[in-house]
Every structure is written in C-alpha cells, then in structure tokens.
Amino acid sequence: MKSVIAVLTLILSLALLPSYASAEEGIQRKTVEKTVFAGKRTRLGEQWHIGQDCKTIDIPAHRIIEKPKNGRIEIVQEGVFPGPKSTRAHCSKVKAxxxxTYYTAKPGYEGRDRAVLRMEIGDGVLGDLTIDIRVVK
Incomplete structure (x- = not known):
C-alpha cells in the first residue's frame, strides 16, 4: 500500500513540475477580430459537439484564460444551429x-479590448482563441 501511495505521489509531483511551457506547445492558437457596439451584449461565437444524427454529444469545455479589461465575457449553454459551411451542414436546421460566448463592454467604453479563451476543439485537442475586440459607438 505504501508503495502505491509513493508511486501516486511521485506521479502527482512530476505532473506539477514546471512543465507548463511544454504542455503549452501542444495547444493550437488562433486570433480573431470582432467589432461590437458599446454597451450592447454581443455574440462572439459558438462551439458545439454534434453527432452525424444532429444530436448533442456534449458541450465542449471552455475556460477564460485572460479576462477583458474593459468588459465582460460570458460563456453560456444555449441552442445553436451549425452553419451551412460546417462539418454538420446537414444539421443547420436542427437546434442543438x-x-x-458573449461580450459586453463597460458602460461608456470605446476602444480596444482583448480576451483569451481555452477550449476543446477536438478529441484530446485544446485551442487558445485570442479575441481582439474593437468597441465602437
């Protein structure tokens, strides 16, 4: 029993060592630009995991890595329709x-903002999405 605990402790210790940089290398990165109206909650994008039968398999995990400084990001679960150019175009009339992801700028703010999200983008694949936001009146 002590040897099992020792092995588990060693594995956990190795997992917590400063290997964060090497883990970061396996994360795909993408940057998009969005323009939004000041003070208006704006849909920035959506993500889904839908089977060939158009039924939801699961909700992809999301995490805010960098919060915007001049607004708020919300990630909510709601109905989506896959786009006509997606891999599930045949499901474009089926809500799953x-x-x-929504963004709302602070009241009266006009200018640039930025957020970084980390999400599942495939089986065992993570992606960081940087959203450069331009807030206009």
Whole structure:
C-alpha cells in the first residue's frame, strides 16, 4: 500500500513540475477580430459537439484564460444551429445545445479590448482563441 501511495505521489509531483511551457506547445492558437457596439451584449461565437444524427454529444469545455479589461465575457449553454459551411451542414436546421460566448463592454467604453479563451476543439485537442475586440459607438 505504501508503495502505491509513493508511486501516486511521485506521479502527482512530476505532473506539477514546471512543465507548463511544454504542455503549452501542444495547444493550437488562433486570433480573431470582432467589432461590437458599446454597451450592447454581443455574440462572439459558438462551439458545439454534434453527432452525424444532429444530436448533442456534449458541450465542449471552455475556460477564460485572460479576462477583458474593459468588459465582460460570458460563456453560456444555449441552442445553436451549425452553419451551412460546417462539418454538420446537414444539421443547420436542427437546434442543438452548445457553448455560446458573449461580450459586453463597460458602460461608456470605446476602444480596444482583448480576451483569451481555452477550449476543446477536438478529441484530446485544446485551442487558445485570442479575441481582439474593437468597441465602437
């Protein structure tokens, strides 16, 4: 029993060592630009995991890595329709559950903002999405 605990402790210790940089290398990165109206909650994007039968398999996990400094990001579960150019174009008229990202600028703010999200983008694949936001009146 002591040897099992020692092995588990060693594995956990190795997992917590400063290997964060090497783990970061396996994360795909993408940057998008969005323009939004000041003070208006704006849909920035959506993500879903839908089977060939158009039914929700699961909701992809999301995490805010960098919060915007001049607004708020919300990630909510709601109905989505896959787009006509997606891998599930045949499901474009079937509402399924997905994760939808919204941004709302602070009242009166006009200018640039930025957020970084980390999400599942495939089986065992993570992606960091940098959203450069331009807030206009």
């Amino acid at each position: 559950k997905g994760a939808v």
